[in-house]
Amino acid sequence: MKTIVVYKSKGGYTKKYAEWLAESLDCDIKENASFGDIADYDIIICGGGIYAGRINGAKLITKNLAKLSGKKFVLFAVGASVGRPEELEEFWTKALEDTVRDRIPHFYLRGGFDYGRLGGVDRLMMNMLKKMLLKKESLTDDDKGLLAAYDTPIDFTDRDNLADIIKFLAE
Numbered sequence: 001m002k003t004i005v006v007y008k009s010k011g012g013y014t015k016k017y018a019e020w021l022a023e024s025l026d027c028d029i030k031e032n033a034s035f036g037d038i039a040d041y042d043i044i045i046c047g048g049g050i051y052a053g054r055i056n057g058a059k060l061i062t063k064n065l066a067k068l069s070g071k072k073f074v075l076f077a078v079g080a081s082v083g084r085p086e087e088l089e090e091f092w093t094k095a096l097e098d099t100v101r102d103r104i105p106h107f108y109l110r111g112g113f114d115y116g117r118l119g120g121v122d123r124l125m126m127n128m129l130k131k132m133l134l135k136k137e138s139l140t141d142d143d144k145g146l147l148a149a150y151d152t153p154i155d156f157t158d159r160d161n162l163a164d165i166i167k168f169l170a171e
Contacts, residue, residue: 001042001043001072002027002040002042002043003028003042003043003044003045004028004029004030004033004037004038004041004043005021005022005025005027005028005029005030005046006018006029006030006031006033006037006038006044006060007029007030007046007048007057008032008047008056009031009047009048009049009056010049010051010056010118010119010122011049011111011112011114011117011118012114012117013049013111013112013155013157014047014048014049014056014078014111015031016157017047017076017078017109017111017157017161017162018031018047020159021165021166024159024166027043028041032057033057033060034060035060035067038060038068039067039068042071042072043071043073043074044068044072044073044074045073045075045076045165045169046060046061046073046074046075046076047075047076047077047078048076048077049077049078049079050077050078050079050091050095051122052125053095055075055077058075058077058095058096061073061075062096062097065100065103074106074165074168074169075096075104075105075106076106076107076108076109076165077091077107077108077109078108078110078111079108079109079110079111080110080111080112080113080149080156081110082110082142083108083110091108092106105168107164107165109157109161109162110156110158110161111155111156111157112153112154112155112156112157113146113153113154114149114154114155115150115151117153126150129146130147130150133146133147
């Protein structure tokens with residue numbers, strides 16, 4: 001089956017996972033793909049970073065489901081958080097409509113955070129988050145870790161994190 005990994009990446013973590021996945025599956029890969037780039041593939045794997053509760057680039061799949069009937073999909077989202085089950089359940093519920101969530105297998109991969117790589121708008125948003133965190137009376141361990149990452153970049157990417165996606169595709 002003809003397979004492609006498509007992705008959007010700002011910080012480089014999604015790109016790293018997409019490249020590892022394409023290498024593991026020996027398939028095509030395309031950054032910032034359009035509908036025309038994916039129409040002829042049987043299996044479409046789409047990845048993007050999490051920004052403001054949404055998955056960067058996921059609309060390529062979610063808005064074209066009807067046109068891509070008969071294809072197999074996988075969606076992966078990359079974020080800096082630990083990815084606790086209760087947090088991920090809330091995230092997926094907000095990020096994907098019920099019909100999409102039920103139709104497309106979706107996976108969370110832990111990425112990283114590097115404040116120095118951020119562009120202007122993302123920097124502004126993260127500065128607002130930092131100010132909100134600093135105003136909290138009591139910080140969680142996650143809050144403390146994120147605040148520390150503003151000064152020292154963190155990278156949790158690991159090729160082993162792709163095991164569930166690869167296993168799913170093999171079935």
